[in-house]
Amino acid sequence: MSVFTAAADQSLCAPLPVLGEDVLVPLVTGGEVGYAALDYAASSPALKRVWDDVAAYAPYYGSVHRGAGYLSQLSTDLFESSRATVAEFLGCRAEDQVVFTRSTTDSLNLLAAALPADCQVFVFETEHHASLLPWRDARVTYLNAPRTPAQAVATLEQALADREPHGPALVCVTGASNVTGELWPVRELAAAAHAHGARIVLDAAQLAPHHPVDIAELDVDWVAFSGHKLYAPFGSGVLAGRADWLREAEPYLAGGGASRKVARRTDGGVDVEWHTTAARHEAGSPNVIGVYSIASACKALTEAGFDRLVAREQHLVGEVLAGLAEVPEVKVLSLFGDDAPRVGVISFVVEGWNSSHFAAALSAEYGIGVRDGLFCAHPLVRTLLGSDPGEAGECGAPEARPGELPQSRTDSTGGTPPLNAIRVSFGAGTPDEHVERFLSAVRELVSDGARWKYRTEDGRCVPDRGAAQV
Numbered sequence: 001m002s003v004f005t006a007a008a009d010q011s012l013c014a015p016l017p018v019l020g021e022d023v024l025v026p027l028v029t030g031g032e033v034g035y036a037a038l039d040y041a042a043s044s045p046a047l048k049r050v051w052d053d054v055a056a057y058a059p060y061y062g063s064v065h066r067g068a069g070y071l072s073q074l075s076t077d078l079f080e081s082s083r084a085t086v087a088e089f090l091g092c093r094a095e096d097q098v099v100f101t102r103s104t105t106d107s108l109n110l111l112a113a114a115l116p117a118d119c120q121v122f123v124f125e126t127e128h129h130a131s132l133l134p135w136r137d138a139r140v141t142y143l144n145a146p147r148t149p150a151q152a153v154a155t156l157e158q159a160l161a162d163r164e165p166h167g168p169a170l171v172c173v174t175g176a177s178n179v180t181g182e183l184w185p186v187r188e189l190a191a192a193a194h195a196h197g198a199r200i201v202l203d204a205a206q207l208a209p210h211h212p213v214d215i216a217e218l219d220v221d222w223v224a225f226s227g228h229k230l231y232a233p234f235g236s237g238v239l240a241g242r243a244d245w246l247r248e249a250e251p252y253l254a255g256g257g258a259s260r261k262v263a264r265r266t267d268g269g270v271d272v273e274w275h276t277t278a279a280r281h282e283a284g285s286p287n288v289i290g291v292y293s294i295a296s297a298c299k300a301l302t303e304a305g306f307d308r309l310v311a312r313e314q315h316l317v318g319e320v321l322a323g324l325a326e327v328p329e330v331k332v333l334s335l336f337g338d339d340a341p342r343v344g345v346i347s348f349v350v351e352g353w354n355s356s357h358f359a360a361a362l363s364a365e366y367g368i369g370v371r372d373g374l375f376c377a378h379p380l381v382r383t384l385l386g387s388d389p390g391e392a393g394e395c396g397a398p399e400a401r402p403g404e405l406p407q408s409r410t411d412s413t414g415g416t417p418p419l420n421a422i423r424v425s426f427g428a429g430t431p432d433e434h435v436e437r438f439l440s441a442v443r444e445l446v447s448d449g450a451r452w453k454y455r456t457e458d459g460r461c462v463p464d465r466g467a468a469q470v
Helices: 006-011 048-060 070-089 104-113 149-162 186-195 244-248 288-304 306-325 355-366 378-384 432-448
Strands: 024-026 032-034 097-101 120-124 139-143 169-174 199-203 222-226 237-241 259-264 270-274 330-332 345-350 371-373 421-425 454-457 460-463
Touching (some): 070 237, 097 104, 097 244, 097 288, 104 222, 104 237, 139 149, 149 169, 169 186, 288 306, 306 345, 345 355, 345 432, 355 371, 355 460
Parallel strands (some): 120 139, 169 199, 199 222
Antiparallel strands (some): 024 032, 222 237, 259 270, 330 345, 345 421, 371 421, 454 460
């Protein structure tokens, strides 16, 4: 019987239609099954609405900003109206800029390149690598993982109060962890930053697809996110927020589109006058289709009723946590405690299993796609698994000897468990059946074991196609 009650189903909205919801995948044990995409935190499936909008525009595709032809003018209008749509979606202030990039990683590297001289950056070790690593040319203070939201605020306040000298400063923080899904106290962290004369950028890659983000309400200076996590394909991202640092910095890329005027000097050099608008950091021919797909996704989520989508996702979060809690061998990872609010991103480990083996079995035997490893947040996962955050380790399965299953979480001498975990993630397009199948598969694998033999290949656990069923 379904774990979802009829009353709950009737009170919640239906999942949004997404591409791939009818894709069949082969099972190693024979036959096919509908693919259960539960790896939204890596890349969400594209909304059908987005795909349809892009397909309708595709015949009218043209180069933007510099063409006199009808298609160029139409594409320019579409590109700039998409900017306005994203600004509205994010609750941007009148003076804010929306810069289109390739991804969250690209957005934060752009901001890192625009930091004023002697800027000090404060970032928690719990960040995704996209927001942990771009600040190489700045003075960076890495803050230890907090264990409560209040401790996060207190840690930041103390670090800002102790900084020397009191020049420009930037705080970078996630809105929702890509490992635990836990919501961070963004508004309180922004208040702490501003009280100490610092600015703050919000990594909303995992927040924007699951929860409304309002720059003005959160009082953050910038927001960064990726289209491919917001149900939009084609590799575009956004950096939105204050214009001054971006306007004063050298262009992120030098080239056409970023320049207003270029002239040769008598000494043989070149004088350049750069744009002061968002175009300053959008050199080259932009990804018009990718930008339009982001705007289409923003409209689709807004029109569907974001509050209703959040309510349905929270119902799924509750079902997954409750289902995993019924399996004693499963440990859900958390910084702030089991009751901490979170989006549809949940990581866990299973006693007696290497996480790569478990994820491989979910895929090969049940048609369920999850993620295993360190999730590009190595220090955080190591902290959550109780190891030294600076300890060396890699994602994937440990190398197994011939004929040996990559199953045990400890080596033959009872040593340290491999540093990896399993992540299940879902969102607006996830049907109830995918969650039900996932929980049933977890119970079966823990109680009965895998039905197939697996081996390690190039650091990944894969079914041994030459083997028979266990």
